[in-house]
Amino acid sequence: MFINKSMTRDVITVRGEAGLFEAKEKMELHNIRHLPVVTANNTLAGIITDRDIRSALPSVFTLQMHDPQEVEGIANLKVKDVMSKSPITISPMNTLGDALLLMHRARKGALPVVDKQGNLAGIISTSDVIRSFINVLGIEQPGTLLCILAEEKVGEMKRIVDAITEEGISFGSILVANYGDVGKRAVYPYLLTNNVARVKKKLESMGFTLLDPSEWSLDKFTDRS
Amino acid sequence: MKKTGFLYDERFLLHRTGPEHPESPERLLAIYRGIEDAGLLPRLTLMKAERARQEWIEAVHSVKLITRFEDACRSGLDILDNPDNKISSESFETALLAVGGVVGAAERVMKGELHNAFCAVRPPGHHAEVNRAMGFCFFNNVAIAARYLQHTWGIKRIGIVDFDVHHGNGTQAIFDDDPSVFYYSIHEHPSFAYPGTGREFEKGSGPGLGSTLNSPVLPGQGDLEYKESFENWLLPAFETFKPEVILVSAGFDAHIDDDMSDVHLSTACFSWMMKQIVGMADRYSQGRVISVLEGGYSINRLPELARNHIEILLGSKT
Numbered sequence: 001m002f003i004n005k006s007m008t009r010d011v012i013t014v015r016g017e018a019g020l021f022e023a024k025e026k027m028e029l030h031n032i033r034h035l036p037v038v039t040a041n042n043t044l045a046g047i048i049t050d051r052d053i054r055s056a057l058p059s060v061f062t063l064q065m066h067d068p069q070e071v072e073g074i075a076n077l078k079v080k081d082v083m084s085k086s087p088i089t090i091s092p093m094n095t096l097g098d099a100l101l102l103m104h105r106a107r108k109g110a111l112p113v114v115d116k117q118g119n120l121a122g123i124i125s126t127s128d129v130i131r132s133f134i135n136v137l138g139i140e141q142p143g144t145l146l147c148i149l150a151e152e153k154v155g156e157m158k159r160i161v162d163a164i165t166e167e168g169i170s171f172g173s174i175l176v177a178n179y180g181d182v183g184k185r186a187v188y189p190y191l192l193t194n195n196v197a198r199v200k201k202k203l204e205s206m207g208f209t210l211l212d213p214s215e216w217s218l219d220k221f222t223d224r225s
Numbered sequence: 226m227k228k229t230g231f232l233y234d235e236r237f238l239l240h241r242t243g244p245e246h247p248e249s250p251e252r253l254l255a256i257y258r259g260i261e262d263a264g265l266l267p268r269l270t271l272m273k274a275e276r277a278r279q280e281w282i283e284a285v286h287s288v289k290l291i292t293r294f295e296d297a298c299r300s301g302l303d304i305l306d307n308p309d310n311k312i313s314s315e316s317f318e319t320a321l322l323a324v325g326g327v328v329g330a331a332e333r334v335m336k337g338e339l340h341n342a343f344c345a346v347r348p349p350g351h352h353a354e355v356n357r358a359m360g361f362c363f364f365n366n367v368a369i370a371a372r373y374l375q376h377t378w379g380i381k382r383i384g385i386v387d388f389d390v391h392h393g394n395g396t397q398a399i400f401d402d403d404p405s406v407f408y409y410s411i412h413e414h415p416s417f418a419y420p421g422t423g424r425e426f427e428k429g430s431g432p433g434l435g436s437t438l439n440s441p442v443l444p445g446q447g448d449l450e451y452k453e454s455f456e457n458w459l460l461p462a463f464e465t466f467k468p469e470v471i472l473v474s475a476g477f478d479a480h481i482d483d484d485m486s487d488v489h490l491s492t493a494c495f496s497w498m499m500k501q502i503v504g505m506a507d508r509y510s511q512g513r514v515i516s517v518l519e520g521g522y523s524i525n526r527l528p529e530l531a532r533n534h535i536e537i538l539l540g541s542k543t
Contacts, residue, residue, distance in 0.1 A: 142352075142359055142394065142420035168308045194309050194352070194360040194391065194419040195247060197484040197522075213417050213444040213487065 003099055004092035006132050007113050007122035013038045016045050016080030023079050024053050034110040036120055037083050043118045046083035049109075056082045089114040092121050096132060099124050138172030143192040146200065147216045149209040152183045160187055163206060167199045177218050186211060188218070227512065229538045230333060230342030231269040232326045233257055237347045240319035242311040243303070247485060247522040248348065248361040256345045256518070259528025265535050270339055274326030274346075276318070277369070281328055284372035285365055285399055287356040294320070294363055306358040320348055320363045327366045327517050328373050334470070334513050335378045341506070341514040341538045343475070345531070349519040351393030351474045352420060360391065360420055367472050367517050368399045371406055374470055381405055384468030384510070386459065386502055387412070388451075388495075389476020389519040390486040392423025392439065396474065402433040407466045409459050411451060413479070413488050414441035438462055447481065447489035448497075455501050467509040473502060477521025477530045485522050495530055499537040514538065 014023045014035045023035055027050050037046040056077055058066055066074075090099055090111045099111060103126065110125035134140060150156040157176070164171070172190040179186040191199070200210055238250040260266060282291055297305050298317040305312050323346035330342040350367055352360030367385060374380040385400075387393040387410040400406040408429075415421045429437035440454040463471075477483065479490040499516075506514045516534065521527055536542035 139416075139421050142422075144419040144421075145416065170308070192307065194485075196419075197247060198245065201484075 001096040001132075002092065003090055003094050003096065003113055003124055004122070006096055006099075006128050007092070007124040008128060009122045011036055011112075011120060011123045013120065014048065014079050015039075016078065016083065018079045020053055020056060020077045020079065020082060021075075023048055024050075027053075032125075034123065034125065035079075036087075036112045036123060037079055038120055042120055044087070044089065044112055044114050044120050046080070046085045047087040047110075047112055048079050048083040052082045052084070087112060090124065091115065096129070100129060103129070136173060137175070138190045138192075141172050141192060142194075143172045143190050144194065144196045145188055145190050146196060146203075147211040147213070148187045148189070148203060149179060149211050150185050150187050152185050156185075157187065159206065160189065160203070160208070163202055164189060164191065164199055167202070169193045169195075169199060175218065186216070188216075226268070227340040227538065227540045228338070229269055229535065230272050230330050230339040231260065231266075231535065232272040232274065232330050232342060232344040232346065234274040234322060234326060236274065236322050237319060237345070239313070239315035240347050241313035241315070242361075246311050248520070250347065251524055252521065252527060253345055253347055255524045255527040256531040259531040260535055262528065263532040263536075265532065265539070268539060268541075269535065270333075272326065272330060272333070272342070274322040275329050277321045277325035277328060281369055281373055282321070282324060282364055284376065285355065285368045286353070290356050290358065294358065305363065309360055310358045310363065316348070316363070323348060323350070323366055324364050324369050327370045327515065331370045331374055331470075331515050332377075334515055335374070340512045341503070342516065343531075343535055343538055344515065344517045346518055349476070350517070351387060351389060351396050351476075351519050352391070353395045354398055359395065361520075362395065365395045365399065367393075367474050368396050370472060370515060370517070371400070375405065380469050382407070382466060382468050384463055384466060384471045384505075385409065385474065386471060387474035387476070387519070388479065388498055389474050389521075390479035390483070390488050391419050391476065391520060392441075393474055393519070394420050394422040397422070397427065397437055397439075400433065401429055401437065402431040404429075404432045404436050406433075407436045407438070407462065407468060409438045409440070409462065410474075411440040411442060411454050411459075413486050414443050417444050418486060436466070442479075442488055444487035445489060447479075448491050448494040451479075451490060451494055451498065455498060460501065460505065463505050463509065468505075469510055470513045470515065471502060471506045471510050473514060473516035474519045475516045475521075475534065476519035477523070477527060480521070480523055480526050480530065482526050483521065483523040485520065492526065492529055492533065496533045496537060496542065499534055503537055503540070
């Protein structure tokens with residue numbers, strides 16, 4: 001799952017010499033929040049976000065408090081004056097996993113993808129990552145999600161998969177997440193069937209606990225307070 | 226009291242799904258028994274099914290699906306498109322009878338011979354898409370009836386109420402961009418139940434934007450949430466839309482004793498919902514309601530649910 005399989009290739013870019021309003025209009029036109037800034041030979045010079053622009057422009061509420069010279073100065077601001085000059089980038093041969101961790105840790109909504117030569121090859125954004133995960137979860141196919149609590153030991157997954165397979169049911173996906181209790185895993189099979197009553201009973205008779213939906217979570221068990 | 230049609234045909238039992246399949250012929254027998262034991266049969270106009278003409282099926286489904294289904298039955302296959310959809314040699318004919326029966330009921334309601342009707346058909350229909358059998362459904366009985374009402378009777382506004390516990394993805398997709406059909410569905414939330422569609426933000430598209438209304442209910446919820454959704458969403462929507470005819474996708478699987486869902490609806494709440502539907506039909510649709518069986522798998526509960534359903538259509542239950 002290399003980045004080049006998920007990134008957007010036709011990147012909307014802007015030049016450093018462009019005015020801030022031009023960048024703002026481009027973002028609004030294409031409904032995006034990040035514009036890589038490129039040089040004439042398509043090497044990356046920086047990135048500008050809608051937030052950078054908003055921070056640089058005075059609010060309409062305070063516009064009258066600025067003197068005319070200052071307002072003119074703002075109107076003349078260029079992309080290069082406001083952009084991040086050394087943005088966090090990623091390579092086309094990094095992986096989706098790399099992008100997930102990097103975007104999460106650096107709190108970035110998009111990363112420019114830069115090849116070995118320093119050319120801009122694409123951009124990967126939260127929306128690309130979300131699309132991948134919709135596909136991984138299989139939730140655009142008709143099916144039913146279960147959540148099974150399993151001991152964290154070898155062979156448990158096999159028992160679950162075998163029990164479901166014996167019922168002639170296909171898998172859309174199967175996810176395993178850490179569960180709060182030590183030594184437990186929550187297994188989420190997405191089954192491509194309407195007919196789960198029987199397999200649920202079967203799993204329970206095998207000693208598995210089917211978790212109450214209010215307990216389901218793909219997220220880490222974290223204290224958010 | 227109203228003139229209510231009851232469509233039941235023993236040939237609907239010939240669609241055999243094999244042992245242990247929830248969508249079984251016993252469901253229909255339980256429904257019939259409930260109505261018979263309550264002494265309701267003499268008060269009903271009993272209807273048998275006529276085989277649907279292929280052009281009605283083609284008003285909704287692709288010729289590919291029709292042919293694939295017919296061929297599968299002829300060549301003795303036991304599933305169509307997904308292992309959920311078990312078939313037997315008679316399934317194709319049975320599905321044609323189900324469609325024909327529902328269309329026949331719609332015709333008699335439009336001719337004024339009946340005020341309303343309950344069609345206890347198999348196989349069910351609301352998951353069936355244009356080109357795909359899904360979730361025990363092959364031909365979308367309700368969607369085909371809606372197209373029939375549009376084409377043959379020139380009906381301009383059709384309201385569909387789908388209270389099967391599973392979202393009627395097929396019906397929704399078929400009328401997604403059609404502003405003349407208002408589709409309301411209340412069902413278990415798609416993150417916890419088949420088929421995984423029917424989220425609140427699915428509201429129709431193009432000219433049909435706003436004429437799809439989805440009300441997902443969480444596992445463990447029941448009467449309270451259903452009543453809130455009807456009162457806050459369905460009743461005002463139909464008050465504005467003013468359907469000329471109301472079609473009901475009547476699935477009884479949201480019942481607390483039905484193991485196909487985790488929604489906890491009481492028998493009384495099914496009656497309450499049906500009274501609201503009949504009330505709306507009296508206000509806007511000259512009483513015209515054509516109710517069509519979808520799911521509902523609790524053999525123990527189907528008799529009482531069917532009996533109440535019929536009594537409310539007759540107007541004899543208060």
